[in-house]
Amino acid sequence: MKKFSRILVVLAVLSMAIGLMTGCGNKKSEKSDNQSSVEQIKKNGKIKVGVFSDKPPFGYVDKNGKNQGYDVVLAHRLAKDLLGDENKVEFVLVEAASRVEFLQSNKVDVILANFTVTDERKEVVDYALPYMKVSLGVVSPNGKVITDVKQLKGKKLIVNKGTTAETYFTQKYPDIAWVGVEKNINVAALAVRKYTQLEQQPDNMLYIQGDAEVIDTWFAQGEVDVIHLNFSDPWPKKRAHKKRLSNHAFIARYAHILKPDGEIQMKTDNSALFEYSLMEFQEEGWRLKEVSVDYRREEHAEDVITEYERRFLEKGQPIYRAVFVKNGKEKDAPFPEK
Secondary structure (H helix, E strand, C coil): CEEECECCCCCCCCEEEEEEEECCCCCCCCHHHCCCCHHHHHHHCCEEEEECCEECCCEEECCCCCEECHHHHHHHHHHHHHHCCCCCEEEEECCHHHHHHHHHCCCCCEEEEEEECCHHHHCCCEEEEEEEEEECCCCCCCCCCCCCHHHHCCCEECCCCCCHHHHHHHHHCCCCEEEEEECCHHHHHHHHHHHHCCCCCCCCEEEEECCHHHHHHCCCCCCEEEEEEECCCCCCCHHHHHHCCCCHHHHHHHHHHEEEEEEEEEEECCHHHHHHHHHHHHHCCCEEEEEECCHHHCCCCCCCCCHHHHHHHHCCCCCEEEEEECCCCCCCCCCCCC
């Protein structure tokens, strides 16, 4: 899925209590129905803990595919206290938007994934006492530092779905736009379904199900800050190269809708597509700002790990990433034939 947004700078704007949460299904249910009770965990002989894969230093998967972080250490301690062995823990990777669902469906016994205590969540889950406090923040480019949340007005901001950051910004700052684009109708339907399952559905989020070959009809010239090309179809056969989202025809359309200093941020697991893309952007006059042939070798807390990316990481595959910057020398219009 491609998201159009500006990744903006760190600014503390809200203090939150992050809580340990144990699954309880429906709070109105009797305790005997709770498959994640302490008694049931002991009977099972292990505790299933939901953790993040991309939130260092709290919870993340290292370059060796091993769970690490403060939440992971705490999970091992829970296993030792409950079962007498810190290794009797099974880690389940969760997304922010799926934490409640995983508890209610008994896919996990406990969530240790930066789960903020809110009144809405208290209606359906049980919390332990908070074990840390954090602050919300945004990340912005050097030279365009955001020092006040009011500066976000009119800008595009990306947040992780299902988080209190999403709720806070979409409710308090409705002028900020959020756009997700997907060609595959089934994938787009899944994204919309997840949106409808949010505790509160913001009205400043937009999903577009369509082909990027007409992306220039969705946005005005110079309207978009950043375009993310995340694990797009490599179309490996040579005769299908015109369908690749990094083909020069698509690049020309991106140039048209991006701001003068706009960026294309690309991630892929396909080395052939990556090499092809580097050449295409170079031919079109874009400046290569960043490049990595093993992006997750180091931690990048500011960059959300997608579902596809998580699968590749679990298999030990390298992630290729490049950032291309529009610099006024690229071709814009008329659009070339695809």
